[in-house]
Amino acid sequence: MPPPAVPHGMCLKVMDDRNMKGGMGSATHPLKFMDQDYNSLQDVCLKKRMRFVDEFFPPDPRSIGEGLLEPEVMARVEWIRPMKLYPKAAFIVDTVSRFDFAQGKIGNCWFLASVGALTFQNKLLQKVVPDGQSFRHNYTGLFHFRFWRFGKWYDVVIDDKLPTINRKLIFVKSKTYNEFWPALLEKAYAKVCGSYADMHYGQVSEALMDFTGGVHVHYELKTPPTDLWKIMYRAFQSEVLMGCATPPGNQNEQRLPNGIVLGHAYTVTNVYQVMMGKYPVQLVRLFNPWGRFEWNGDWSDKSPLWNTVSDEDRKQHLQAENGEFWMSMNDFLRTFDNMDICCSCPDFLEEKSACHWISKFHHGSWVPGSTAGGCMNHSDTFFTNPQFWLKINEMDKACEQGQSNVLVSLIQKPDKRNRRNASHHDIGFYVFAVPPEASKISF
Incomplete structure (x- = not known):
């Protein structure tokens, strides 16, 4: 889809944060909260x-x-x-x-x-x-x-x-x-x-981002990518944080007969494959932050399925009532509603790649009557929304076999000191390919 018409000077160049590494506000030189x-x-x-x-x-x-x-x-x-x-x-x-x-x-x-x-x-x-x-x-x-x-x-x-x-x-x-x-x-x-x-109440992705300062990837488990387990497996091998949540229940934190708590957040603590005879079984290990109440179905602590795997795989077997348990990937997708992966660098998204990600950021805002143009249903004002040009430079030779992936993440800054009083607006973004004839425009 071509981009909408844009008045000259309306687009904003994306800022590169590589020059800020080690500067004020970095992990090594943080700012002083409340001075x-x-x-x-x-x-x-x-x-x-x-x-x-x-x-x-x-x-x-x-x-x-x-x-x-x-x-x-x-x-x-x-x-x-x-x-x-x-x-x-x-x-x-x-x-x-x-x-x-x-x-x-x-x-x-x-x-x-x-x-x-x-x-x-x-x-x-x-x-x-x-x-x-x-x-x-x-x-x-x-x-x-x-x-x-x-x-x-x-x-x-x-x-x-x-x-x-x-x-x-x-x-x-x-x-x-x-x-x-x-x-x-x-x-x-x-x-x-x-x-x-x-x-009181929140999304696991909020704290994941506040602990990493990295990018956030969200998956709705009713429509997951076909290779989600492989993505999770690669993520587990990298420096990432993973969490997930169950669907809401009829009452706050309702506990189901299978041991799962509805409207509740869990930690993804391991991703592992066992062999049950000649057949591989993809497993996910999860942790309930209550420190108790576990899944009691297949591959749980007391499941007899652990007797069907090798001694080496059986070392992964859990038997303590500590809030942590295994379940199959299929049961994970049926039981949980969504999951989040947050990391400093999304290398796990590519199976084999020698290239390195470069992070860029820009601060912008939607201002009523000025830059708040609404979604594409509002064709007369859509072009007034904040816009950012992103140019993908020629890839390094080491990356030629990989994919030129771009990951875009949008976050909303609070407008109030207290988290629960902050306004939450429906926000989003579109990505357009710039036609060659427009690429010569200077800004």
Whole structure:
């Protein structure tokens, strides 16, 4: 389809982010969220021998938010530092694992499913959870985490006062009583969202992108590509995060007889093929961020089908009630509604290719009466929408055998400080091939 007529000067050149790598807002030099500098605050607390209290996310009902807890419950909340709860409190016990935590009194399974995926990728994990934090060396009650937000990385500081009732954490809980990285990570993300209540309900893709700063690929499982399992398998071999969600139920988080919870997010933790006799079976391993309630059908923990595979394949068999389970790809497609893959680089999309992806970005907006031209049904105004020219240069010789793929991702920046108050508009884009006669136009 040819592009619509465009007035000269209306198109915008796409920006290249290669020159920004290492600059402010990058993973190595993140911006200071709410202008709070971790090192400066740490120095002040050490010199004054004081414990940090965050004025921008204070330990009071404002940070929990409205509607999440009943008033009588809110009145019982006490904010306590981990060292007051347990003198042997630790930021991380042994290693970080998806089995470290279980969901609390917020409907933020979308966030915790993403955290479960993050625990598999050490490089990404170290970006989000900076090293060197503890309750022992230079402890001031100050912690920090990093998230990617709409094009830039931010360093987010928090104090370690956590909301409790009867000295028990209200929200995400660690299965190891004295481990606190999950609760502190959740608190930092709640600060970014505006409050704990602002984390109630969401899409797994949101947190996946905030943990990677990468591209996002979404699949509707009712109409999946024929090679989706192969895509997932290649993705698992790369540095990617994968999550999925079940269809909504008649009631919130309804549990089915087969063990699956409706309206719930899960982590994709492995993609594997076993041989059942002479026949290959494609499997997917999933994790419920509740830390319990598993699929009980074919290839589940107690399925006799594991007795039909080789000893080597049987090593993948799970027997613990920990929220993680296997199922066949066919059952996965029948059971789940959609899935998301998010990564720093989408190499997994091509089976064999020596070329490297180049990322570019541009910030734009739809302005009523100016650049909001509507969809193609509005032929008189469609051309006024923001437009971007993308030129694909000649490929490197190493890439000649591959495909000249282009992946376009569109994200919407919030217009409100609190996540749940942000407007969500139906947005989209069209991709047009520019005819040769138009390629000589200069902008």
